Amino acid sequence: MTAHAQPRELRTDNRVSGRRPLARAAASRRNRNIALLFLTPFALLFLAVYIIPIAYTVDQSLYKLRHDGLGLGAPTKVFNALGNYADVLRDSAFTGSIERVLLIGLVQVPIMLGLALLLALLLDARSTVLKRFFRLAYFLPYALPGVVGSLMWAYLVDPGLSPITALAHDIGWNLNPTSSRMLAPTIGNMLTWGWTGYNMLIIYSALQAIPPELSEAARMDGCSAWRISWHVKIPMVRPALILTTVFSIIGTAQLYNEPATLQTVAPNVGSSYTPIFAAFTAVADNDFPYAATESVILALLTLIVSFGFLRLVQRTGSIR
Amino acid sequence: MSTLQIGSRPRAASTSPTRRSTPRRSDSSRWLILGVMTISVVYFLAPVWWLLVSSTKSDSGLFSGNGFWFNGFHLWSNIRSVFAQDNGxxxxxxxxxxxxxxxxxxxxTLFASLAGYALxxxxxxxxxxxxxxxxxxxxVPQPLLAIPLYLLFSPVHLVNTYWAVLIPSMVSPFGVYLARIYAAASVPDEVxxxxxxxxxxxxxxxxQISLRVMSPALVTIFLFQFVSIWSNYLLPALMLAxxxxQPVTVGIVGWQQQHGSGNAVPTNVVITAAALCVVPLVILFLSLQRFWRSGMTSGSVK
Structure with missing residues (x-):
């Protein structure tokens, strides 16, 4: 994202850079004063809501709460360097939650984005009828607040109420979406249902921005619609696919609403089912340093996976 | 072509007048496309349909009969119960x-446009x-910020006030991003x-000038932020005991979580409450689609 921003900046700047160095410095100073005035309200809030909480979390993760021998009285806070990190990484409940989320992401994100891409391509196809209706229908789940969608699905899979298991029973399939084995697929389904339309619309918007001459030329050359999709359209919407993948990785890392809502009908969703869940559990136990450590590790992992993915696609992109 | 329109909705003919020029493609591939799209529509709409149908049922009606079809009509009394529950x-x-x-x-939106414009x-x-x-x-995963914010807000007595939710809601980094792109592209230096x-x-x-030129971007930023605040659950749930x-999302989940306890809120009331709070957002979406797409385009095509 940032690499693309650079040339635009240079372009707006050439009014300034054409002059002598001294005048340029003066203009830059004048710019800065105006810019700072305009930036102040946002910057103050950004500091309060992002920077300070992040700094606080990192700081707290370096301390440990020590209780006296009997566990009576308030615990004292002692510096623990990276000791919490060693503890958290050895905590099988936490590492298990990371593995679970990774696994859900590895299966669910490709399914969701594959479906989003397929639907976007079909919507973009010339022969498709009722485009408006289909587009709205696919996008509708995004209009539901995430937690309301989750709540709806919790009822939809609730063994006592579920119309889905009722239908499955009618065809002789003994389905129970809240059994321990089915929990991950059920949550994956909730995510796919809620976010496919959003991703589809991002990809579809990118498809719409492709100059029509391109596919027209390919069609003249006798390319079938499927081959135009594969060789022209999909490479052209690569930035949109990368963007949606990164957003999905971040979204999966913060998985919380779905399992939390599901817990009321599926008590087998454990108290550290996802990393965020684990951090909240630690807070409920009044151990913020532990929760802070878990948060930092999760944030770092998210960054590593996101940037790792970006690196990977950049490398394969340059080979092409 | 004509065979397709019989099976589908009557509006089909008006949707794409340019189709005449399309070289005839095999019917089977057309049917395949329509089939995939229709199955997807069922997948995405059936749960919402279930929610709407269920909001018309009595509490006992929910547990009998086909979940996807009507079973008596109690919508009005359900709505009355929703607004009467826990003293309204x-x-x-x-x-x-x-x-x-x-x-x-x-x-x-105001702060983001100021910042994006300056940048x-x-x-x-x-x-x-x-x-x-x-x-x-x-x-940064947003839920990670909720806990430290709670701990920082608590000593300055912001927890359990409107400010606890309002202050974090006033910041939109994505809005700054959109505003910066749009200002760079649409506000001429000459002006x-x-x-x-x-x-x-x-x-x-x-x-007087720039804000007016940037207004399409402002609507998009406003919409994205409006919906993300409307949908937010974790932060207000943590901040507001x-x-x-509480906002409606936290309230409804609170009702749902009584599920199974002694004097729990009846299931039909929870379901109707959920269906009701979805309606304003769906209207917002349908009426302002144009702005959704413009926001998403600037996010992905650069």
Whole structure:
């Protein structure tokens, strides 16, 4: 994202850079004063809501709460360097939650984005009828607040109420979406249902921005619609696919609403089912340093996976 | 062609007048496409259909008969029960949500447009780095910030007040990103220069000229932020223990979580409450689609 921003900046700047160095410095100073005035309200809030909480979390993760021998009285806070990190990484409940989320992401994100891409391509196809209706229908789940969608699905899979298991029973399939084995697929389904339309619309918007001459030329050359999709359209919407993948990785890392809502009908969703869940559990136990450590590790992992993915696609992109 | 329109809705003919020129494709591939799209529609709409149908059922009606079809019509009495439950707190929740989302989105749009405009139009040493920091914030998983915010707000007595939700809602890094792109592309330097020569101060120029030029982007930023505040659950759930301050999402989940306990809120009331709070958002989406797509385009095509 940032690499693309650079040339635009240079372009707006050439009014300034054409002059002598001294005048340029003066203009830059004048710019800065105006810019700072305009930036102040946002910057103050950004500091309060992002920077300070992040700094606080990192700081707290370096301390440990020590209780006296009997566990009576308030615990004292002692510096623990990276000791919490060693503890958290050895905590099988936490590492298990990371593995679970990774696994859900590895299966669910490709399914969701594959479906989003397929639907976007079909919507973009010339022969498709009722485009408006289909587009709205696919996008509708995004209009539901995430937690309301989750709540709806919790009822939809609730063994006592579920119309889905009722239908499955009618065809002789003994389905129970809240059994321990089915929990991950059920949550994956909730995510796919809620976010496919959003991703589809991002990809579809990118498809719409492709100059029509391109596919027209390919069609003249006798390319079938499927081959135009594969060789022209999909490479052209690569930035949109990368963007949606990164957003999905971040979204999966913060998985919380779905399992939390599901817990009321599926008590087998454990108290550290996802990393965020684990951090909240630690807070409920009044151990913020532990929760802070878990948060930092999760944030770092998210960054590593996101940037790792970006690196990977950049490398394969340059080979092409 | 004509065979397709029989099977589908009558509006089909008007949707794409240019189709005449399409070379005839095999019917089987057309049917395949329509089949895939129809199955997908069923997948995406059936749960919402279930929610709407269920909101018309009595509590006992929910547990008998086909879930996807009507079973008596009790919508009006359900709605009355929703608004009567717990001394009518549901209306208060809706109002709270409207305050959080409306005020939060309006202020965050103003602040984001000021910041994005400054970054686009008044470049200075370090403005690029500043922008990158703001962009990086988009990558931070939001729920991770909720806990430290709670701990920081608590000693200054902001927890359990409107401010606890409003302050974080006023910040939209994504809005800054959109505003910067849009300001760079649509506000001409010549106009700013002309205003300057006419003796207009930069602040006045911003409010009288630039803001107007940027208005399509502002609507998009407002919408995204409005919906994200309306949908937010984790932050208000953590910050607001006082039920009369909660937004509707937290309230409804609170009702649902009584599920199975002694004097729980009846399931039909919870379901109707959920269906009701979805309606305003769906209307917002359907009526303002254009702006959704413009926001998403600028997010992905660069």
């Amino acid at each position: 707190i549901y209306a208060r929740w809706l109002l709270n949500t409207l305050v959080y989302a409306g005020l939060g989105a309006a202020l965050s 686009a139009k008044f470049p200075f040493r370090g403005s690029g780095a500043l922008f990158n920091i703001v962009l990086a914030a988009v990558l 700013l220069e002309a205003a300057r020569l006419d003796g207009s101060g930069e602040v006045r120029t911003f409010f 006082n039920e009369s301050l």
